[in-house]
Amino acid sequence: MTATAEQQIRFLARLGAAMCAANYPVTLVRQMLDRTAAHYGVRNDGLALPNHVQVVGPTAAEGTVVRGARVDSDLRFDQIFPLARLVSAAMAGRVSAQDGDTRLDEIQGSARRYPAWVTIIGYGIQSAGLSLVLEPTLLNVLAALLLGAMVGGFLVMSQRVPVLAQLVPAVSAFAVASICIVAALRLELDHVGLRALIPPLAVFLPGAAITLAVIELTSRDVIAGTSRLIAGFVQIIQLAFGILIATQLLGMREDQLSSEAVNHIGPWAPWLGVAVYGLGVMLFLAPPVSFWPWLVLISYTAYAAQYLGDLVLGSYASGFCGGMALTVVALAVSRMRSAPPAITMILPGFWLLVPGSMGLIGVTELFGADGDSALPATLISMISVAFGLQAGLVLWQVTRRRSTR
Known part of the structure; x- marks a missing residue:
């Protein structure tokens, strides 16, 4: 040779x-x-x-x-x-x-495009954008901005000390939940919204891992798909564990943890949140500046498809609609000469698909009174996004084959 x-x-x-x-x-x-x-x-x-x-x-x-x-x-x-x-x-x-x-x-x-403090602020802004999408209240947006910056600091620290990386999800969940609970008790609030805890922790949600697992399992890559699926659920359990430890140590009862959606700003707030989220992604993940218009396009496409899917088909199918639209549009746009690769447009879209966040709520509620229904709700809501992405891939391949005949 x-x-x-x-x-x-x-x-x-x-x-x-x-x-x-x-x-x-x-x-x-x-x-x-x-x-x-x-x-x-x-x-x-x-x-x-x-x-x-x-x-x-x-x-x-x-x-x-x-x-x-x-x-x-x-x-x-x-x-x-x-x-x-x-x-x-x-x-x-x-x-x-x-x-x-x-x-x-x-x-x-290659070195990072921005210094560490920009990364930290960027994740805080990204978290605030997700708060506008999931739970639009002024208090939640401010809390998401500050707590997101704190979690961004944890992430930067774990990159410099890799041995700490495995503990960051649980530690971040514990810290975020503890601060939210203490603030709720001081402000004499009657509950802590689980949706308010999610934006600062969104970076740890394994939406991409579970989606890859579904693709690989259906492609008969059983070892790869199974390992990714198990790793994804372990990471969700790490987040739920951190939240549960915080609630037990600080005396927050399970019936004081609420998953109900609240909007005190207006129906336009989630649509503004998508743009704020995109700005945070640009600072936190530091892609090329030319990526901004493509990120806005793909983010609004995913959110709009999910929103319409929720109205027409219900909450579980909304993730499927969002994932399918995200994939088809990303693949179609990527064929343009100046467009970025499809994978770079698909990855940020996962954090906007709410069923990925609902998975965290469901696993947390497994330890409460509603545990009998939380597990199937969690599985369906998270995997629906994965099936949506796979359906988008199949639809794109079928369309391409017909157009080339």
Whole structure:
């Protein structure tokens, strides 16, 4: 085997691992490996899992060559843009293994666009936008802004001290719930709205993980899909655990936790919240400035589809409608010359689909009086978004095939 072939196998493994770190389904990772290997003229007998990619090269006089790459952490959102361009170039055979390795090094070594304090403020603004969407009251919006900034600080700290990252969801949930409960007791409020707790914790909701799990399970990638599904539910339980510990320590009764929606600002508030959310995403995730109009388009598309789905079909189907519209529009727009990759438009849309947030409410209520109905409600509301995204993919593929005939 030539040195060039060995380098090609190594690059394929690294590129596949980078795609997994960017939350690509392993189905697409394998497709990339097969198509790129075909352009290189090497055989690919590889393995793709959410945390590991292994590529086995062709057998020659020197024997079979195996190269693997491990996924240690997720890529930042801003790094997904150049990665998507590299993936497209590799699948089209427009990049050599040596150039691909160099570009991967540049992507993985790129610095953050903004300093840490901008990231913290950005997450606070994003949280305030979600508060306008979920629970539009002046007190909730102010609390979401401040608590979101606090959680943003936790996230920045965990990035600098990676060993703390596994504790951040539970610690953040405990801190947010504790502050909300203490404030409610001091202000003599009769309840604490669970929806008011969600915006600062939205970054931990595993909507993307559960959606990827559904796609992989239905594509017969059982190991990858099952591992993602379990990891997603464990993260939800971490959030619920933090909230429950706070309620027990501070003496908040279960009947004082409410999931009823309240709007004290006006029917226009959620629509304003979508724009505020988009501004927060631009500061928190730091995508290119040119991403702003596409983010606004896709965010309003997802929210409008969910809103109409709720009016026509009911709350559970609203997530399905939002996910389907989000996927179809993102895929259609991504074909425009100046548009960003579809995956960069789909990921921010998950945090606007309320059933992902309702999953947290449902798991919390499992420990209360309504536990007999909360579990099926949680499963249906969260997975409906995943089925919506998958339906959008199928609809797009069918439409493309008919248009090419």
